[in-house]
Amino acid sequence: MASENLIFISYARKDKDFAVKLAHDLLSQGVNIWLADFEIKAGDSWDMEVQKALTACISFLVVLSEASEKSKNVMDEVAYAIEEKKVIIPILFQKCNIHFRLRRLQHVDFTVDYDQGFQDLIESVRVPQETAPQEKDKRDAKKEKEDSINSLYREAQTAKANEDWSAAKEKLQAVLELQPNHSKAKAGFEQVKEQMKLIAEEKELADLYSKGAEHLDARRFQKALEFFQKIQKIKADYKDVRALSTAAEQELLHVKKPPRKPPQIKPTTPLLKKILQQRGAILIGSGFLLSLIVVIYMVFETDLLKKGQLAGDVSNDSLYVNLLQQGDALFFQNQYRKAKAKFAEALALKPNSSAAKNKITASDREIRYADAIVEGKKRLKRKDYLGAKSYFETALTFKDKDNYASEKLKECNDKIAQKKAEEQQLRQFTKYKNEGERYFKQGRYAKAKQKFRVALSYKSGDSFVLGRIKETDLLLATSIETSRMAYIPAGTFLMGSEDGDSDEKPEHEVTVAAFYMDTYEVTVEEYAKFVNATGQRKPTNWTEQLQQLKHPVVYVSWDDATAYAKWASKRLPTEAEWEYAARGGNTGLNGKQKYKYSWGNDASSNKANFDSDNSRTYSWENAKKYLRDAGSYPPNGYGLYDMAGNVWEWCNDWYASGYYKNSPGKNPKGPGTGTVRVLRGGSWNNNPNNVRCANRNGSFPTNRNNDNGFRCVQDVR
Numbered sequence: 001m002a003s004e005n006l007i008f009i010s011y012a013r014k015d016k017d018f019a020v021k022l023a024h025d026l027l028s029q030g031v032n033i034w035l036a037d038f039e040i041k042a043g044d045s046w047d048m049e050v051q052k053a054l055t056a057c058i059s060f061l062v063v064l065s066e067a068s069e070k071s072k073n074v075m076d077e078v079a080y081a082i083e084e085k086k087v088i089i090p091i092l093f094q095k096c097n098i099h100f101r102l103r104r105l106q107h108v109d110f111t112v113d114y115d116q117g118f119q120d121l122i123e124s125v126r127v128p129q130e131t132a133p134q135e136k137d138k139r140d141a142k143k144e145k146e147d148s149i150n151s152l153y154r155e156a157q158t159a160k161a162n163e164d165w166s167a168a169k170e171k172l173q174a175v176l177e178l179q180p181n182h183s184k185a186k187a188g189f190e191q192v193k194e195q196m197k198l199i200a201e202e203k204e205l206a207d208l209y210s211k212g213a214e215h216l217d218a219r220r221f222q223k224a225l226e227f228f229q230k231i232q233k234i235k236a237d238y239k240d241v242r243a244l245s246t247a248a249e250q251e252l253l254h255v256k257k258p259p260r261k262p263p264q265i266k267p268t269t270p271l272l273k274k275i276l277q278q279r280g281a282i283l284i285g286s287g288f289l290l291s292l293i294v295v296i297y298m299v300f301e302t303d304l305l306k307k308g309q310l311a312g313d314v315s316n317d318s319l320y321v322n323l324l325q326q327g328d329a330l331f332f333q334n335q336y337r338k339a340k341a342k343f344a345e346a347l348a349l350k351p352n353s354s355a356a357k358n359k360i361t362a363s364d365r366e367i368r369y370a371d372a373i374v375e376g377k378k379r380l381k382r383k384d385y386l387g388a389k390s391y392f393e394t395a396l397t398f399k400d401k402d403n404y405a406s407e408k409l410k411e412c413n414d415k416i417a418q419k420k421a422e423e424q425q426l427r428q429f430t431k432y433k434n435e436g437e438r439y440f441k442q443g444r445y446a447k448a449k450q451k452f453r454v455a456l457s458y459k460s461g462d463s464f465v466l467g468r469i470k471e472t473d474l475l476l477a478t479s480i481e482t483s484r485m486a487y488i489p490a491g492t493f494l495m496g497s498e499d500g501d502s503d504e505k506p507e508h509e510v511t512v513a514a515f516y517m518d519t520y521e522v523t524v525e526e527y528a529k530f531v532n533a534t535g536q537r538k539p540t541n542w543t544e545q546l547q548q549l550k551h552p553v554v555y556v557s558w559d560d561a562t563a564y565a566k567w568a569s570k571r572l573p574t575e576a577e578w579e580y581a582a583r584g585g586n587t588g589l590n591g592k593q594k595y596k597y598s599w600g601n602d603a604s605s606n607k608a609n610f611d612s613d614n615s616r617t618y619s620w621e622n623a624k625k626y627l628r629d630a631g632s633y634p635p636n637g638y639g640l641y642d643m644a645g646n647v648w649e650w651c652n653d654w655y656a657s658g659y660y661k662n663s664p665g666k667n668p669k670g671p672g673t674g675t676v677r678v679l680r681g682g683s684w685n686n687n688p689n690n691v692r693c694a695n696r697n698g699s700f701p702t703n704r705n706n707d708n709g710f711r712c713v714q715d716v717r
Contacts, residue, residue, distance in 0.1 A: 012067035250354025494588035497694035521552035558701035570712035584637030603688035608645035647709030655698030683707035
């Protein structure tokens with residue numbers, strides 16, 4: 001069998017003559033076909049050979065007739081072709097009920113004129129032979145690109161969370177190169193750029209501030225002023241740069257101001273007159289003698305000042321100096337408010353004095369620092385750690401290297417962290433206690449006990465929880481637990497999906513009443529009890545199924561599932577009940593999210609049993625290999641296991657592709673009649689699309705497949 005451009009022909013045994021004739025005619029036209037009667041030899045494994053051909057073919061022809069409608073093999077082959085997205089061409093050999101998933105496809109009619117039908121078929125098969133590989137390549141490339149985009153975006157989000165802005169920018173750039181219109185990546189990229197700009201700006205400001213302060217301390221006022229002016233151009237209100245800039249400017253004015261003329265003293269005594277005459281003579285003498293005379297002069301000047309015998313200028317200068325000296329003494333005694341008052345008096349005498357202004361600024365800084373420390377200590381004593389933290393942070397703006405304020409700030413941060421941890425502990429305790437109480441009231445005592453034990457790990461010794469655990473132990477010892485069913489509260493949700501297949505549209509609000517649903521899919525062990533009690537027909541491969549009692553039972557038809565439900569005093573769920581329960585409370589309404597899957601929007605093979613890489617082909621051997629025990633994956637928000645994957649689950653409704661257009665808004669029960677019943681949830685051999693909450697499928701009620709199972713519900717009485 002050559003695999004190049006292979007076309008598979010699927011047919012029922014009763015239609016063999018037609019299929020053989022069609023195959024010969026296609027071969028005569030150079031079409032590479034696969035027909036079971038031509039290819040399978042004695043001793044070959046039928047399932048194995050069919051599987052190989054289905055995998056290798058690029059197109060799939062299915063002969064439709066009353067016989068094929070009832071053929072399990074044909075239906076299985078159709079399901080596989082659909083799953084693998086083969087190019088499917090339905091051949092209408094006899095009038096019949098066309099499989100619901102084939103009705104959307106253009107069929108080739110052979111019921112009236114074979115020759116015309118064959119000509120139409122030849123035109124149909126040639127195009128797919130040329131284009132199918134290309135289309136598959138395109139699909140593969142598209143999927144690979146989407147996977148890359150999703151992976152890069154997730155990595156970017158992780159980098160943002162870790163504040164690794166360079167890595168986040170790199171990943172988002174890569175996303176935008178692959179998909180320029182990715183709105184989230186665009187917005188994220190702009191946010192990252194802005195954050196990186198702020199960080200760079202803050203670094204630049206800190207560097208300029210450090211250099212400016214260094215120059216100011218060294219009394220290089222011009223240099224300091226240049227750095228402070230650069231800071232103000234970037235951020236005018238950065239720290240105390242305005243005050244420092246003003247101080248530098250005033251110091252520059254003070255330095256550049258020409259020396260004052262000596263004060264004019266009225267010589268009221270012979271002694272002073274003599275000193276002044278000597279001073280005037282000595283001014284042109286040596287520097288040492290000048291200094292000595294100035295000292296002598298200052299002594300007399302102070303005495304004369306007290307007697308009011310100096311002129312106005314001399315009086316102001318001396319008083320100004322005296323006030324500054326008094327202020328300095330008070331400042332060094334930590335009496336900053338009194339010091340500030342003296343400096344203010346000095347400034348009143350000389351309004352342009354940069355020295356007085358700087359001393360006032362320094363006093364203000366100390367006063368505000370001290371006030372912040374006092375208020376911080378008060379709040380720390382009252383255990384108002386957030387308020388105390390704010391004051392100690394304020395203190396550090398005035399003395400950024402102060403050890404005391406830094407230690408107190410650390411103490412506040414430690415207390416805040418401790419308080420947050422305690423609050424988190426309490427939240428977790430309350431969460432698990434409430435969950436335990438909910439399970440307790442539902443009579444699910446084992447589950448309740450588990451939750452109560454977790455609650456104790458967050459608050460050991462709690463009397464209420466300890467009491468509940470004792471009660472659950474007693475109840476577990478004396479009663480049969482109903483943990484196999486979960487309570488699903490009444491509610492309204494958005495059913496269907498605007499992003500899914502056409503039969504999932506339109507998305508619409510649906511309200512369902514409260515009900516109970518089986519926590520797990522019905523297992524082989526449970527179904528065996530039903531078979532033994534009622535004599536019900538045993539499913540296919542029953543002996544092998546009995547070797548895995550915890551697996552969900554398979555090869556059960558809708559009729560089988562309905563019989564089991566009736567025996568167990570339950571029923572099958574409606575399609576609306578099933579989707580509502582599968583979403584686990586994520587209704588899409590009232591601020592709640594709506595996800596593709598019961599756990600979120602990303603397909604994860606850690607969350608459900610499905611075919612994540614399209615490697616699992618449909619066969620009993622693979623079913624045995626890939627089926628998992630019921631409950632092997634995490635439950636959804638309602639405590640239900642395997643609502644996605646493992647096995648398809650029968651629902652009570654008839655299937656109709658356009659049912660959502662006119663379905664009732666409250667407790668819909670599906671169409672009144674139909675030919676196929678609804679299946680939901682996907683299975684072990686389905687791709688991620690089929691395990692979405694909104695995905696719909698259907699099959700004939702009599703069909704029994706190795707990926708079909710079920711679970712039951714019960715009305716709230």
